[in-house]
Amino acid sequence: MLATTIGLILGLTIAGVFIFGPGIARAIPKFSLPSFSLPKPSTKTSPQPTSTPKEFSVTITAPLADAVEPKKDVVVSGLTITGATVVIQGPIDEDVVLAGEGGAYAGRVTALEGKNDITVTAYAQNGTKQAQSSVTIFYTEENF
Numbered sequence: 001m002l003a004t005t006i007g008l009i010l011g012l013t014i015a016g017v018f019i020f021g022p023g024i025a026r027a028i029p030k031f032s033l034p035s036f037s038l039p040k041p042s043t044k045t046s047p048q049p050t051s052t053p054k055e056f057s058v059t060i061t062a063p064l065a066d067a068v069e070p071k072k073d074v075v076v077s078g079l080t081i082t083g084a085t086v087v088i089q090g091p092i093d094e095d096v097v098l099a100g101e102g103g104a105y106a107g108r109v110t111a112l113e114g115k116n117d118i119t120v121t122a123y124a125q126n127g128t129k130q131a132q133s134s135v136t137i138f139y140t141e142e143n144f
Contacts, residue, residue: 058122058131077106080122111139
């Protein structure tokens with residue numbers, strides 16, 4: 001009996017909202033929030049740094065130092081001069097790639113469980129100059 005009464009009251013309330021709700025909503029006075037405008041930013045452009053190093057050097061942009069890698073195959077990428085030969089040395093293997101337009105390079109090495117030192121060496125096209133950079137990463141098969 002109690003459940004029937006509660007159901008009847010609830011049903012009548014829902015039906016009343018559908019029947020009388022639109023009329024009541026029109027009777028409520030409308031209000032609006034005050035509008036304001038923000039000043040427009042200046043359109044002056046600042047000079048953007050170039051992505052190619054000016055001097056012969058090599059940088060590692062990925063992976064980050066002391067990163068924990070979830071996969072055994074690690075992609076190493078960065079910047080040097082255009083056309084340089086880049087040797088990426090991992091604990092097990094190495095990958096030799098050529099730097100493309102803008103000096104960007106990317107290669108893949110295999111990591112061991114635990115600490116891994118990765119060394120990237122870039123050689124200029126004439127072979128007389130070389131630059132080197134290293135990064136330490138950690139590899140584990142465990143999920144965090």
